[in-house]
Structures are given as C-alpha cells and as structure tokens.
Amino acid sequence: xxxxxxxxxxxxxxxxxxxxxxxxxxxxxxxxxxxxxxxxxxxxxxxxxxxxxxxxxxxxxxxxxxxxxxxxxxxxxxxxxxxxxxxxxxxxxxxxxxxxxxxxxxxxxxxxxxxxxxxxxxxxxxxxxxxxxxxxxxxxxxxxxxxxxxxxxxxxxxxxxxxxxxxxxxxxxxxxxxxxxxxxxxxxxxxxxxxxxxxxxxxxxxxxxxxxxxxxxxxxxxxxxxxxxxxxxxxxxxxxxxxxxxxxxxxxxxxxxxxxxxxxxxxxxxxxxxxxxxxxxxxxxxxxxxxxxxxxxxxxxxxxxxxxxxxxxxxxxxxxxxxxxxxxxxxxxxxxxxxxxxxxxxxxxxxxxxxxxxxxxxxxxxxxxxxxxxxxxxxxxxxxxxxxxxxxxxxxxxxxxxxxxxxxxxxxxxxxxxxxxxxxxxxxxxxxxxxxxxxxxxxxxxxxxxxxxxxxxxxxxxxxxxxxxxxxxxxxxxxxxxxxxxxxxxxxxxxxxxxxxxxxxxxxxxxxxxxxxxxxxxxxxxx
Numbered sequence: 001x002x003x004x005x006x007x008x009x010x011x012x013x014x015x016x017x018x019x020x021x022x023x024x025x026x027x028x029x030x031x032x033x034x035x036x037x038x039x040x041x042x043x044x045x046x047x048x049x050x051x052x053x054x055x056x057x058x059x060x061x062x063x064x065x066x067x068x069x070x071x072x073x074x075x076x077x078x079x080x081x082x083x084x085x086x087x088x089x090x091x092x093x094x095x096x097x098x099x100x101x102x103x104x105x106x107x108x109x110x111x112x113x114x115x116x117x118x119x120x121x122x123x124x125x126x127x128x129x130x131x132x133x134x135x136x137x138x139x140x141x142x143x144x145x146x147x148x149x150x151x152x153x154x155x156x157x158x159x160x161x162x163x164x165x166x167x168x169x170x171x172x173x174x175x176x177x178x179x180x181x182x183x184x185x186x187x188x189x190x191x192x193x194x195x196x197x198x199x200x201x202x203x204x205x206x207x208x209x210x211x212x213x214x215x216x217x218x219x220x221x222x223x224x225x226x227x228x229x230x231x232x233x234x235x236x237x238x239x240x241x242x243x244x245x246x247x248x249x250x251x252x253x254x255x256x257x258x259x260x261x262x263x264x265x266x267x268x269x270x271x272x273x274x275x276x277x278x279x280x281x282x283x284x285x286x287x288x289x290x291x292x293x294x295x296x297x298x299x300x301x302x303x304x305x306x307x308x309x310x311x312x313x314x315x316x317x318x319x320x321x322x323x324x325x326x327x328x329x330x331x332x333x334x335x336x337x338x339x340x341x342x343x344x345x346x347x348x349x350x351x352x353x354x355x356x357x358x359x360x361x362x363x364x365x366x367x368x369x370x371x372x373x374x375x376x377x378x379x380x381x382x383x384x385x386x387x388x389x390x391x392x393x394x395x396x397x398x399x400x401x402x403x404x405x406x407x408x409x410x411x412x413x414x415x416x417x418x419x420x421x422x423x424x425x426x427x428x429x430x431x432x433x434x435x436x437x438x439x440x441x442x443x444x445x446x447x448x449x450x451x452x453x454x455x456x457x458x459x460x461x462x463x464x465x466x467x468x469x470x471x472x473x474x475x476x477x478x479x480x481x482x483x484x485x486x487x488x489x490x491x492x493x494x495x496x497x498x499x500x501x502x503x504x505x506x507x508x509x510x511x512x513x514x515x516x517x518x519x520x521x522x523x524x525x526x527x
Contacts (some may be wrong), residue, residue, distance in 0.1 A: 030235045034228075048143040049219070051213050055177055058206050062189035063173035065092055070170070070191040070200040072099075072243040085109050089116060094204035094418060099198060103159030115193060117205035122182045133183050133212060139217070151178035151186040164190040165199050184210045245276050249283055256287050308345065315341040365409040367496075369521045372404040372413070372438050372445060379417055380436075391430035394421070397437040403443045404438040405521040408496045416492040419485040420449050420514055427453030427512070441521060444498075450505050456512045459503040465490045493518065 069088060076084045089096045089109035093116045098107035109116075122133065137144075154161030164174040168190035175189040188203040245267065252266040266287045269280040318338040321330050380394055406413075424434045433453035439446050456464055465486050493500045498518035505513045 016447040030232070030239065034231060034235070047213055048139070048145055049396055050216065050509075051209065053123050054209055055187070056164075056210065058185075058187050058209065059175045059177065059189070062094075062187050062202055062204065063175050063191070065094070066168075066175075066189040066191035066200050066202045067173045069096065069202070070173075072197075073198075073200070074193060074195070082107060086113055089202075092202075093117065094202045094206070097157070097201045097202065097203075098274075099159045099165065099199045103165075105157050106198070108157075119180050119205070120182045125182070129182075132326060135217075136183055136210070136214070148177055148179045149183075151180045159199060160199060162190065164188055165295045168192050168197060168199055170194050177320070180205060242276060244492055245280060249280055252287070255284065274406075308349075313340040313345045315345075365412070367407040369405050369411060370410050370413060371402060372406060372417075372447065372518075373399045373401065375410070375414060376417060376438065376447075379414065379421070383421070390425075392425050392428045392432055392434055394425075394434045394436065397435075399438050399440075403440050404447070406445050406496065406518045407521050408518070412492045413496070416489040416516075417447075419489040420516075423485055424449050424451035424453075424512075424514070427451050429453065443493050443520050443522070444517045447505075447518075449514055449516075450507075450511055452511040454508065455504070455510060456502045464502060465500070470500065 065088075069085075073081060085096045085098065085107055086109045094109075095116065096107075096109040097105055100106050107271060122130070159165045164176045167174040170192045173189055173191035176185065178188070179188045180186050184205060187206050188201060190199060190201045192199050248267050256266075264527045266284040267280055268284045269277045271277075271281070314340050318334045318341065322334040322338070325331050325334065376396055377398060380396055383394070420479070421434070421436070428434055428451045434451045434452075435448075437446075437448045490500050493516055494520055498516060500514065500516045503515055504512050505511050
C-alpha cells in the first residue's frame, strides 16, 4: 500500500465548510429538509397566540353580557326578573348570579333549573382525553403559557368569595379566567348596576376554546407528520441518488490509487445527465487515461532498459577486449568502439529525458503566437551555417508573414521541426532535395516536409512514430539516432492540439511526406 499523496492544505474559499464539515452528505441533506419542516412544526406553538386572542374575545363578550344584564335588569319588573335572568343564562350558556349591596346572593339562574354546563370528572374520562390533557400541559409548558388558577365553587357563595365582584364598577366590568379540573376554561365577568344596588356575576365553561385549539393542533400535527414522512422519503431518495454513486466513485478512486486491480472499472453512469453523471464519466475517462499512461510508462521503461543494454553490452565487450589485447591498433579500434557506445548512450539518455518530460512541460507551458514561417527560415539558416545537411538541399516555400501563425511554445515547436527535418535529411540520398511548405487551410496551418528517400510503406506509417523505432537507412552509421525523434515530434504536435501523418508525396515522386496540421492562432485562442 503506497503512501498517501499530500494535497493542498488551503481550500478555496468557496469550498470551505464550517461546523458542518464533520457531517456526512446524507446527514446534511436530511438536516436541511428537516429544518424546513421544523419551521412548519413551529406553527404548533403559534396556536398559543390564537388561544390567547380567543380567550380575550370571550372575556370581552362576557363583560359585555354582564354590563348589559346589570343595566337592563332595573327595566324589568321585579316579579319577572328571575325568569329574565334564567332565560338570559340559557341563551348564553352561562350561569348568572345576583348579589345585593351587602354581598348576599339574591338570585341564581341554576336554582331549580337545569344547568347550562356541567363539570366533568377527569378521572372518569377515557384514556384519549387523558392523553389530550397531557399534550395540553406539555404545549402549555413549551410555549410558556400563563398558569391559571383552578376554578372552585366557594362554600359560602357571597360577594367576597369572588375577586372580580369586588373590583367591578358600573362603568367598568371585570373578568377572570380559570381552569376547571378537565383543563377547560371557565370565564367569569362581573358588573354593578348603575345605582350600585346589586352586582351581576356571569360564569361560563368555554369548553370549545380547548376543543378549537386541539382540533387545529391535530390538523397541523397531522400535516406536519405527513410532510415529515414525505421529507424523510425525499431526503433518503436524494441522498441515495447522490451519496451512493459518490461512494462507488470514491471506492473506485481508492482502488486506482492503491493499484489493487489491474483494470479498475469506474462506473460511467451513462443514464445520468446531471453533475454526478458528468463526474462519473470524467473519473472514468481519467482512470482510463491514467491506466494508458501507466501502461505506456511501463512499456517505455522496458524499451529504455532494452535499448540501453545494447550499447552497454558493446561497451563491456570493447573494454574486456582492450584489457586482453596488446596490439595498439586493435586496442585503439576497441577504444573507438567504446567511445562511440558512450556517445550513443549519452544521446539515448538525452532523448529519453526529453521524451519523458515533454508531456509535463507542455502541460505547464504558456502558449504564445509563433510564426512558423519565421521559425523554419531561422532553423534552415542555422543549419546552413553549420553545414549540417551535407549534400542535401532544403527548399522552403516561404509563406507571407503571419499566415502560418500558431499558438505554441517556441522551444518545443523548434525541437519538433528539427527532428522532422533531421529525419528527412537522414533518409535523403546525396544530391536530393527536401521540400518544406507552410500554408493555411480551413483554420489550420499545414506544414509538409517531403524527402526523396525510399518512402514509408503504408503498413509502417503508424509504427514510425513509436518509440525506439529503428528502421534506418543502410548507409547510416549504427547508433547515430535513438529512435525517439519522431515520437517526440508527435508528442509535441499533439500537445499543441495538432496531428501528424505520413503520406506519399503530392507530386508523385518517390519519397515520404510528413504532414503536420496545427490550429492557427485565432482558432487556438478560441479553444
């Protein structure tokens, strides 16, 4: 198991997480959805404000009734007052009591009449009622509802037993709210007659207040539970559609990193058109490219080992022979062979180093506009000054300036052109001509390098770009070329988003034509 590769310790600001960085993705999705539902559930607590308003309205109604009764009672004949009070209480579902100035009760609408309300014993009610009262107490505690005094019928039913009676005035009625044993509301109101000769007290058991609140709470609670269930199902579905493929991709990435499987299958998720599908296909393509690069590196390493062994074996034989031979001429020949092998190894190692670095260097290079016409002209002038082409003439059809302009890295493009020109010269017989042209066609710069050599058979036109390809002219000294020149040239061209191919000469003569196509500078900028 290989060591973990250190990653950058500073995250981009838009990717940094705060307190939630320790939570799994599933937990975050579920938490966000449940938080929204929790806001809906908080509506249960707003029922308390609804209850407070409802109680206040009932208190105001009770005070209005007490005031109306206190003011209208003197208008009723004394013999009809009892019937009037009883009828008033029946219509308003309340109990009405009249007290004189001394505080003695002189009239009670429940006396010898059927009560308009009856208190219920909570100990005899079924368990749903008991559970409902428990929930009532819980919500009253959670919302901090005002604690109400229990309603108890006084043993001595006098004016002093009712605080609201002592504070009632002709101009202002008073009221009070209490709880009866089953936690329903008892609202009482008191008002004095205009001449202060008596005081009216009304009491009513407002059971519907509690029933209204319970009904609304039940409706909201049922909707909340339904929404909660839907939210959990949707969160689970969303988490599965996001987390499950991410886990598969993560496991596949770990296998690729650890190298536990020769061929790691990264799911491509072709049916998904979202960001997860894009990520899956990108990781799959990346793993395939990585495997191809690893395979190419392994093959390259094997080829390097094989190519280095040949000059090493020759060098060893030459040195071993030089130790045993006394003849100066033969020893000098062996030392010349050894020097040639050393030069061959030096050239081979230099080319191998360039071939191994060209990909990474191109990936980091900053491309600039380059006129290939100027570059080729300068290369040919330098070759002419060095007389490196011997008996071969190079003819260049110079295009107009800026016609053959591409976006690229000048050192690499110069190396590519040098390799291709060297290759053409090496295969050209003495007295022949190597023709070079650069033209613009279909937003591409086309460069053709044609020689008069033996040409490249159709079946070999792909193989010549393989590393260490060794099909060289018979007249060339062995070991003069490493077999990496065309491979390096192709890598540079592909790194510049171009392509290279071998074809027959367009004029029908014998020889090979290497054709390079590179995006022109304007097209490359758009990319």
